[in-house]
Amino acid sequence: MSRRPPAAATEPTPVLITETEALAALCARLRTEPFVTIDTEFMRERTYWPELCLVQLAGEEDVALVDSMAPGLDLAPLGELLADPGVVKVFHAARQDVEIFLLKFGAVPTPLFDTQVAAMVAGYGDQVSYDGLCRSLAGTQIDKAHRFSDWSARPLSAAQLAYAAADVTHLRRIYVALDTRLCREGRIGWVAEEMGVLADPATYRQDPESAWERLRPRTGNRRFLGVLRSIAAWREREAQRINIPRQRLVKDETLLEIAATTPETAADLARARGISEGFAKGRSGTGLLAAVKAGKDLxxxxxxxxPKDRVGPPASPALVALLKVLLAAKSEEHHVAPRLLASSEDLDRLAAGDGEEVPAVHGWRRTVFGEAALDLKAGRLALGVDGRKVKLIPAG
Structure with a gap:
């Protein structure tokens, strides 16, 4: 099975797809290939749900731009391509793209390969950009002029289409280079483990009942938390119903203020920052007041x-610092991005004592970093210096 992308001199000419018949023919051809590179352009600034505007697809002989807003276009052939288990779906920073396709087709594209994650496994740094990989692995520079275009406006300009096509043409060479390197180094299984999270539909579910946790309230007052949970869930459902961003409906700081003051009337509610009298007296205001009452009556x-991270004694700053040194040393030794091995929160939790729940001590991360972190914490490992490098010294 060939993974060789076309040479730069023979790049296919991008084609704009606006009709179902052309899309079906394109997807039929792409389903015969080992992998297809994919990107999307969408708008989300004014809506809760992302509005898909354009889908870019590239195979060995095709580069296509699918105008998902074209009148009468049926995207079903695209859904069939995304569900085909014989074709690897290659994205860069896949999460938002995958969420869009999950909403559109009811399933996550499979199998997945995210070049940003793969690059972190291969040692290209934390959350390396597509531009950076284009320079490092494809030998080209991306024109960023149209990054913030209004992709919902029609017609799309020739410059916009060229920019969109570049997002998938260079991605083929990036994928081949990363796949080859990771296979050679025996790390392709690490990437597959990371893809498990992206492939899980639960990753993209917006659970209204857990929306309050994103606000990170700095209190243990359970009554306050009960009201906050109720009104944050209301905001999530109301934003979905109206299809506007949750922050445009009611800002986070306003929700926290309302949870603290628990208004009972529209006049009370209108006193909160960012709440107008019209909002307070309207349908949304009535719903918000009902949510406040529901939280109070629990x-x-x-x-x-x-939240768990607010409970228990704080982590020792000195131990956290030692774990950061160990993380940097292991990252350097194995040429893996530090952030992929462990986050700052992971290190805090390891130092505080609940290490077994931390991702860094499971799977491939345990082999690379987690086992040594547990040994350091238990006194079975010490850190020293050998020339210009950190040295790990077995203790006792």
């Missing part, structure tokens, strides 16, 4: 607990 045993 029995004590139904109130949420404070």
């Amino acid at each position: 029995p004590d045993d139904a109130l949420p607990e404070a």
Whole structure:
């Protein structure tokens, strides 16, 4: 099975797809290939749900721009391509693209390969950009002029279409280079493990009942948390219903203020920052006041607990610092992005004592970093210096 992308001199001419018949023919050809590179252009600034504007696809002989807003265009052939298990779907920073396709087709594209994650496994740094990989692995420079275009406006300009096509043409060479390197180094399984999270539909679910946790309330007052959970869930559902961004409906700081003041009337609600009298007296205001009351009326045993990271003694700053040194040393030794091995929160939790729940001590991360981190914490490992490098010294 060939993974060789076409040479730069023989790049296919991008084609704009606006009709179902042409899309079906394109997807039929792409389903015969080992992999297809994919990107999307969408708008989300004014809506809760992303509005798909353009889908870019590239195979060995095709580069196509699918105008998802074209009148009468049926995207079903694209859904069939995305579901074909015989074709690897290659994205860069896939999460938002995958979420769009999950909403559109009810399933996550499979199998997935995210070049940003793969590049982190291969040692190209934390969250390396597509531009950076184009320079490093494809030997080209991306024109960023149209990055913030209004992709919902029609007609799309020739410059916009050229920019969009570049997002998938260079991605083929990037994928081949990363796949070859990771296979050679025996790390392709690490990437597959990371793809498990992206391939899980639960990763993209917006659970209204857990929306309050994103606000990170700095209190253990369970009654406050009960009201906050209720009104944050209301905001999530109301934003979905109206299809506007949640922050445009009610800002985070306003929700926290309302949870603290628990207004009972429209006049009370209108006193909160960012709440107009019209909003307070309208349908949304009525719903918000009902959510406040529902939170206030919860029995004590139904109130949420404070977030786990607020409970227990704080981590030792000195131990966290040692873990950061160990992380940097292991990252350097294995040529893996530090952030992929462990986040700052992971290190805090390891130092605080609940290490077994941290991703860094499971799977391939445990082999590379987690085992040594647990040994360091237990006193079975010490850190020293050998010339210009950190040295790991077995203790006792």
